[in-house]
Amino acid sequence: MTTADTLGGIGEGATLARIFPRLPSASAALVGPGDDSALLEAPDGRFVVTTDMLVHGPDFRLAWSSAHDLGWKAAASNLADVAAMGAVPTGLVVAVAAPAETPVTFLEEFADGLRDGCAAMAPGCGVVGGDLSVSATLTFAVTAFGDLEGRAPILRSGARAGEVVAVSGVLGAAATGLRLLFAEAVVGGEPDAAAAASLRLARPEVLAQLAPTPPIADGRLAALAGATAMLDLSDGLALDARRLAMASGVALDLALSAVGSREALTGGEDHSLLATFPAETILPGGFRVIGRVVSGAGVLVDGTAFDERGGWDPYEDWNGERG
Amino acid sequence: MTTADTLGGIGEGATLARIFPRLPSASAALVGPGDDSALLEAPDGRFVVTTDMLVHGPDFRLAWSSAHDLGWKAAASNLADVAAMGAVPTGLVVAVAAPAETPVTFLEEFADGLRDGCAAMAPGCGVVGGDLSVSATLTFAVTAFGDLEGRAPILRSGARAGEVVAVSGVLGAAATGLRLLFAEAVVGGEPDAAAAASLRLARPEVLAQLAPTPPIADGRLAALAGATAMLDLSDGLALDARRLAMASGVALDLALSAVGSREALTGGEDHSLLATFPAETILPGGFRVIGRVVSGAGVLVDGTAFDERGGWDPYEDWNGERG
Numbered sequence: 001m002t003t004a005d006t007l008g009g010i011g012e013g014a015t016l017a018r019i020f021p022r023l024p025s026a027s028a029a030l031v032g033p034g035d036d037s038a039l040l041e042a043p044d045g046r047f048v049v050t051t052d053m054l055v056h057g058p059d060f061r062l063a064w065s066s067a068h069d070l071g072w073k074a075a076a077s078n079l080a081d082v083a084a085m086g087a088v089p090t091g092l093v094v095a096v097a098a099p100a101e102t103p104v105t106f107l108e109e110f111a112d113g114l115r116d117g118c119a120a121m122a123p124g125c126g127v128v129g130g131d132l133s134v135s136a137t138l139t140f141a142v143t144a145f146g147d148l149e150g151r152a153p154i155l156r157s158g159a160r161a162g163e164v165v166a167v168s169g170v171l172g173a174a175a176t177g178l179r180l181l182f183a184e185a186v187v188g189g190e191p192d193a194a195a196a197a198s199l200r201l202a203r204p205e206v207l208a209q210l211a212p213t214p215p216i217a218d219g220r221l222a223a224l225a226g227a228t229a230m231l232d233l234s235d236g237l238a239l240d241a242r243r244l245a246m247a248s249g250v251a252l253d254l255a256l257s258a259v260g261s262r263e264a265l266t267g268g269e270d271h272s273l274l275a276t277f278p279a280e281t282i283l284p285g286g287f288r289v290i291g292r293v294v295s296g297a298g299v300l301v302d303g304t305a306f307d308e309r310g311g312w313d314p315y316e317d318w319n320g321e322r323g
Numbered sequence: 324m325t326t327a328d329t330l331g332g333i334g335e336g337a338t339l340a341r342i343f344p345r346l347p348s349a350s351a352a353l354v355g356p357g358d359d360s361a362l363l364e365a366p367d368g369r370f371v372v373t374t375d376m377l378v379h380g381p382d383f384r385l386a387w388s389s390a391h392d393l394g395w396k397a398a399a400s401n402l403a404d405v406a407a408m409g410a411v412p413t414g415l416v417v418a419v420a421a422p423a424e425t426p427v428t429f430l431e432e433f434a435d436g437l438r439d440g441c442a443a444m445a446p447g448c449g450v451v452g453g454d455l456s457v458s459a460t461l462t463f464a465v466t467a468f469g470d471l472e473g474r475a476p477i478l479r480s481g482a483r484a485g486e487v488v489a490v491s492g493v494l495g496a497a498a499t500g501l502r503l504l505f506a507e508a509v510v511g512g513e514p515d516a517a518a519a520a521s522l523r524l525a526r527p528e529v530l531a532q533l534a535p536t537p538p539i540a541d542g543r544l545a546a547l548a549g550a551t552a553m554l555d556l557s558d559g560l561a562l563d564a565r566r567l568a569m570a571s572g573v574a575l576d577l578a579l580s581a582v583g584s585r586e587a588l589t590g591g592e593d594h595s596l597l598a599t600f601p602a603e604t605i606l607p608g609g610f611r612v613i614g615r616v617v618s619g620a621g622v623l624v625d626g627t628a629f630d631e632r633g634g635w636d637p638y639e640d641w642n643g644e645r646g
Contacts, residue, residue, distance in 0.1 A: 030369060031476055035570075036407035036554050037373035037469065039476050042365035046353060049451065050360035051416040051466060055458040084359035093374040095464045128372065131464075135378040141418045141454075141464030143374060146360065153354055153362050231359050247358075 007107065008100025012132055015104050019132075022111040024118045026126030028090040028147070038128035040091050040145060047090070048146035048153065050081035056138040063191035064181055065210050067106045070140060071113020072211040078144035079122050080232035080271035083219025086154040087146030089122040094142050097135035107132075110140075113211075121216040151223050159229040159248035159276040165291035166283055168218040168273045170208055171237055171260055175267020177209030214271035218285035222275045225284040230275040236268040238306055241299045244274065251296035252276075253303060258290040265301065266308065330430065331423025335455055338427050342455075345434040347441045349449030351413040351470070361451035363414050363468060370413070371469035371476065373404035379461040386514035387504055388533050390429045393463060394436020395534040401467035402445050403555035403594035406542025409477040410469030412445040417465050420458035430455075433463075436534075444539040474546050482552040482571035482599040488614035489606055491541040491596045493531055494560055494583055498590020500532030537594035544607035545598045553598040559591040561629055564622045567597065574619035575599075576626060581613040588624065589631065 007015050020033060031039035040047070054060060054074050065073070075092065082089045094114065096107065111127075118125045125144075159165075180203055185196040200206040214232065222230055229248055233240050237259065241252045259265050276293055277283060299306045330338050343356060354362035363370070377383060377397050388396070398415065405412045417437065419430065434450075441448045448467075482488075503526055508519040523529040537555065545553055552571055556563050560582065564575045582588050599616050600606060622629045 031478065035476075035478050036404040037371040037410070037467075037476075039369055039371055039408070039471070042368055042370050045365055045368055046362055047365050047370055048360040048362055049414075049416055049466075049468070051418045051452060051464070052454050053418045053420050053456045053458075053462075053464065055420050055456050055462075057459060058457045081359040085362070087360070091372075093372055093466055095374045095376045095466075097376050097378050097460075097462055129374060131375050133376045133378050134381045135376075135460050135462060136380060137420075137458050137460035137462070139376075139378075139420055139458060139460070139462050139464075141374070141376065141462075143372075143416055143418075143466040144360075145372070148362070153358075153360075155354065155358050 005104045006100065007098055007102045007104060008134070010104060015107060016132060018104055019107055019111045022108055022115060024115040024126035026091040026128050027124040029126065029128045033129050038093070040128055043147060044150045046148060048082055048085045048087040048148060049143060050078055051141065051143040052078050052081065054140040061191040063193045064185060064196040067109035068113035069211045071110040072117035074140045074142045075114050075117035076121060076212050076214055077234065077271055078142045079125070079216045080214045082144050082146035083216045084230050084232040084273055085146065085148070086151060086219055086223025086227065086230065087148045088220050089125040089144055089146045089216065091125060091128040091145045092142055093129040094127055094140065095131040097133040097139040099136060099138065100134050102138070121213060154223050154227050154230040156229055156231050156244045156247035159244060159250050159293050161250055161293050161295045162279055163228060163276045163293040164279055164289045165252050165254065165293060166275055166277060166287040166289050168215045168286040170270050170272055172264035172267040172270065173205045173208035174212055174269035176263055177203070177205035180206055181209065209269065212269065212271055215273060215286050218273055218287065221284035222273065222287065225277065225281055227275040227277055230273060233270050233272045233274055234268060236266045237274065238265050238299055238308065240274060245298055251294050251298055251300055252291055253294050253300040254291035256301050328427045329423065330421055330425045330427060331457070333427060338430060339455060341427055342430055342434045345431055345438060347438040347449035349414040349451050350447040352449065352451045356452050361416070363451055366470060367473045369471060371405055371408045371410040371471060372466060373401055374464065374466040375401050375404065377463040384514040386516045387508060387519040390432035391436035392534045394433040395440035397463045397465045398437050398440035399444060399535050399537055400557065400594055401465045402539045403537045405467050405469035406539045407553050407555040407596055408469065408471070409474060409542055409546025409550065409553065410471045411543050412448040412467055412469045412539065414448060414451040414468045415465055416452040417450055417463065418454040420456040420462040422459060422461065423457050444536060477546050477550050477553040479552055479554050479567045479570035482567060482573050482616045484573055484616050484618045485602055486551060486599045486616040487602055487612045488575050488577065488616060489598055489600060489610040489612050491538045491609040493593050493595055495587035495590040495593065496528045496531035497535055497592035498586055500526070500528035500530070503529055504532065532592065535592065535594055538596060538609050541596055541608035541610065545596065545610065548600065548604055548607040550598040550600055553596060556593050556595045556597055557591060559589045560597065561588050561622055561631065563597060568621055574617050574621055574623055575614055576617050576623040577614035579624050
């Protein structure tokens, strides 16, 4: 085995033997990786599940994201969807499709990113199974599970007029980071690794884009404090707030002074948690009030309808040529 | 909306609105698609989980496989991993990454294949969530869940000398089908749709390759009958039997007359169930005896060590140029 080994060169079995020991173990796993399926505890007789893919091109660029970043981000985006139900993450399954020439060290560092991301954001959660395939396009598909500890799930549909709108986590940082990367880490039309590396040291928003740390534990705290609706901000505050408003049959009136900036209103990929609470609630964890639930439909900013799309739709926004 | 609509043309939201109504619903789903996560019942406080990717190129060719086939096969291969634990499949989450020019009708037919496959192989099991992304390479990642109904999982490691080796489902049919396709449905060096369509009508092995129907319900029946070890035959009888033998610390001695043919011994992708049972067991469902568990290591055929690899390793076998 050398650092020059590739997935195609040493094959699936030898690659998995190098990756398995680096993966985080899950305290809820009764049977872990290695059999046809894993077996996970679901203490209250139910489990929460979500899945999300990261695809080279639309979702990341290898010049900017390290393998460790990708493992961390794949964990973060899925853990946030579990947290947004008010659940505690218990396990992940991870499918990877990679070109045959991918270095095994790249996949080891991806596993390290999963491990470090789980340890930082959801201690006790680990990888219970997976799949490894060959593909022309580097693709990661993560499925995450969570435990509601006997509580009802916090859906998008429970917000009622008179409640407060609150958020935990950064707003707009990931989008600012992406804008900075496009502005300052593209050299001769191509994403540039060295420029991205220095930019990352200078600007924390770049880290928020490449390896975000959403407030996963605050999902459970929100549920315990009586949150009435919740979702994770994957596509930007304005767009995701509109989804919550539509599901609940209400309008959300946001205060721009509390939101902070226009980029905070429209930028996606922060995976922060947006929740509504009864007005008298003492907000838990990192939650802060950014608006009120009112009767009506859609999103208002300081009382005025805000209809811009904002956010990020990879189907419309991604230019394959640009990579 | 027209049949010429593409994923990139109408966007994620409109595409999902057309796919959702076609997906099978899961009787165990407490919260289905549409929120951050789904919520599934796990009646005995545990759940079985497995994940598997299908990638254009190594795993399928669009000239041979219809979208309906791909949905069916993605369901079948994952359901078989759940069945191989002795569990009853309860739900799937499905992530799809497709080129922007993919017709929406293609994704609708993929959903129909998932629905029809679940109805045929695991009634009550349905799709509880998913993800839709843009990618240069058409990729499906399915994660499946199952319920052990209070039983212990059937692992690969429980076989003991003196037991019988049994199989339920076809052996070698999928590999024969693939060989036929390469022999008779390649025109001018390229996979040919018309030739594959006529071949499919003439030879059932082609259907076993493109849309296999493994005996999912026999997984539960094997567990109820006292199976001591089980796995699903994804990489060929010889290779997978060796895995079971190694995990159990025994040897499996197979009878070629019962196995049927050399292709039945080495051909992969049938997703049939291989299990061991105490010798006196009246075998359930479609199980039939093909050998005995003996002391030693590895796989024997009629008493002689069989060391050929057999099976299919996409890292070593796939030639990207050949597509």
